Amino acid sequence: MTKIKIDGFQLFCMMFIFILGSTLLLDIGKAARQDAWIVPLLATIFGCLLYLVYISLYKKYPNMPLTGYIIKIWGKYVGSAISFCYIIYFVYIASRVLRDFEELLISSSYYVTSIITLGICMTFVLIYSIHLGIEAFARVTCLCFVVILLTLFILNVLYIVGGYIKVENLQPVLANGWGNIWKELVPLGITVPFGELITFTMILPYLNK
Template sequence: MEKAKISASQLFILMVLFELGSALLVPLAMDAKQDAWLAILLGMIVSFVLLLVYHKIYWYYPDLLPTEYVQKILGKVMGSVLSFLYLLYFMYDASRVLRDFGEMLLTFAYPETPLFIANALLILVIIYTVRKGIEVIARSGELLFIFLYILAIAGFILIVSSGLIDVTNLQPVLEEGLLPVLKVVFTQTLYFPFTEVIVFTMILPYLNNPKKAKVTMLCATGLSGINLVITMLINVSVLGVNLTARSQFPLLSTVQTIQVADFLERLDVFFMLALVIGIFFKISVLFYATVIGTANLFKIKSPSRLSYPLGLVVLFMSITIASNFQEHLHEGLKVVMFVLHIPLFVIIPPLLLLVAFLKNRKKQRG
């Protein structure tokens, strides 16, 4: 671990930016149709249970990275294998978010630019930031968090004043009952974006006041969840269910419809900027966790040396991950949930907590 410390407020900001990241971009929970906002809200509430599990494991080993304490819990061989699997997942997730960024940029601003160039430019900035350490990432977050919220509030005011909102698009609520909404919760919104914050178990040992970790994690997830609910309510009420579901990037489509007093329009550039900020921090946190975890697992003294080779791996994975954006979305919202998210977020952490609890109880008795 590098000798660095971050405050609870910096952790809070990083978590909010991380969870908003690419979740603002894609048509989240649209299988629930006009009840998508409810599926996001319930996903956030259910995720609190898993966040408490992640926090409790951290509480047993507050000074160790997960790559170290998993070996203490499961033994050196099994612990190393499991740690390596999580690091591979963080790298894979970073490449998925990088692909989201590239596709958005090419669709709305640079249609003639190769995807490789767009992704390479962002990953170079992220490599530079990660080499500077977690304190620099956290301070950058503090600065850009304010800017992001100014844009969000301005956008909300403009959408309302444009008279675009049609509340009837949100009706009828629970048309087909609660079951379809719960299905979306347990197949989509619980995992993306809320329990993806398992990556922050790699950041928690840097917290200068470990006692504030639980409240910070829950509050950050609560705020980002409410923001995503409001965003989805606006998207559906402006575009309607069908257009929101068909749109590659619903929020940007919503912003493009803003027209105030016949002169204030084409504001999507500002909101692309806001989305780039969120995506930048999401990839930075995932990539930092990969670099610091790999260095710790393989006993490499200088983690910054790993940033360039691992950055190249993330870049090439982002290009080869899917042949087109629709395949990429299908893989992310349907396939990955069952293959990776359920085992890594829902099944393994409670088992680790159980073993850690039994081991610590034996120590206390001893």
Template sequence: MDKTKISSFQLFALVYLFEMGSAILVGIGASARQDAWIVLVLGMISGLLMFLIYYRLFLYYPDLPLTSYIQKLTGNFIGRILCFIYIIYFIYDASRVLRDFGELLTTTIYTNTPLLVINMLMILTSMYAIIKGLEVLVREGELFFIIVYLISIVGFILVVFSGLIHLEYLKPFLENGYIPVIKSTMRESILYPFGEMIVFSMILPQINEYKKAKKICLTAILLSGINIILTTIINITVLGVDSYIRSPFPLLNTVRSIPFGRLDVLFMLYLVIGVFFKVTVFFYSAVYGVVDLFQIKNPRTPIFPIGLLILFASIAIAINSAEHFKEGLNVKYIYYPLEIFIPFFLFIIAHFKNRNEQLKVKS
């Protein structure tokens, strides 16, 4: 892969855009009803703690991506199997986000356009960005971060001054106790979107000042998490709990409630930018993983076949939108090993292995 070194702000913008991605599109924590925002707070705190594990592994091997140091820590046989599983995970998650994007557009605006066409246009754009290299992607991130944040501020101001917010919809607090909140946190927000930061284990080795990676990524996770929490609170206080639960795309309904013209255009622009970066980061990491695992000399070789695989997986993943969203909730449990358990065990192995090596050097 390219030897591009990315700056601190470029990494910050990329993490922020990735975390926002499609997270504001769906109603995370809806099963906790008006306490959905608490689910996201707990998920964000868990995500910050999980990233500390990813970061510690990065410090042990600052020049290696996830697929390289897995093999160093677990051996070639087990390591290559785990690497292949992570590559499949990157491809699968890219296809899910791509399907989210396609479902929104085909059910709201482009109702007569085939899902395949919508998804194909997005994957071709991501493919082109990866061919151009990580440097082009992170430079785009710098520009689009500013655009996305301005859209967020404008949208927030318009919602507040439109008089649509009813804070009483957030009551009663913990109406059904803390059990539904804990269940929803374990089922959703820990893994999505915060646990998906594991993908940046493929990108962190390319940061200019690796000692700043911790502060940069934690700040980006915190900022994006706060924005997602605020978005959820706004959705609930504008739509009401029942409408928030029933709506597949609550933020779109919230934007359409603003009596200042067709502001859903801004929402669509926001969505296209967020989904593009999320799909492309997963796509890039899958390509990087294949190149690293199979030692492919030309890094562009796997781009087209992996892109096709993501595209067709996004179509074949479910028959309709209802099945797609249902599967999204059920399949998240298999992310626990990939986002939490395996990184934790890798951290333990790395800790003892590096400690033993340091003791050997001292002796």
């Protein structure tokens, strides 16, 4: 497999933006009320452990994407079926996320625009990015990463200065026990978005180091 020029920082930027994605729209951990912050904290820990599995598979098959070594592990027929399900699953995920952002844009800035028009425009952007290739996509992701990081930093500073962050709202901690936290954590808190990082098993073989 030809090594294309994607370095570790570009991979990190892609993963960072991927994890943000539409996760902010899902309001994960809401049922845990004041303990909602514990859900993403635990999900991050479990997500890192899950990603170690992806990394270990990559180290064992460094020149093959997931759809390649799945066939090698499970055999031609079962492996091909799993690979096909993987592709269909992420086509579904991509379609759902596209729909989420369409509805977000319709309800905020583009309320007089057809949702189909927005979908077509966003799809053409995706087609163009695929046409340019993964290297160009990775470079643009680094630029977006900087913009997002600065935006989040400024917003958080303004929240602190404005007095909107009240630590007392987190109390009492674990007032309702671990029940609601585990319900929010398993499976949604782990699978979205950390479980979906499995998609990067298709990119890892293309790293330059």
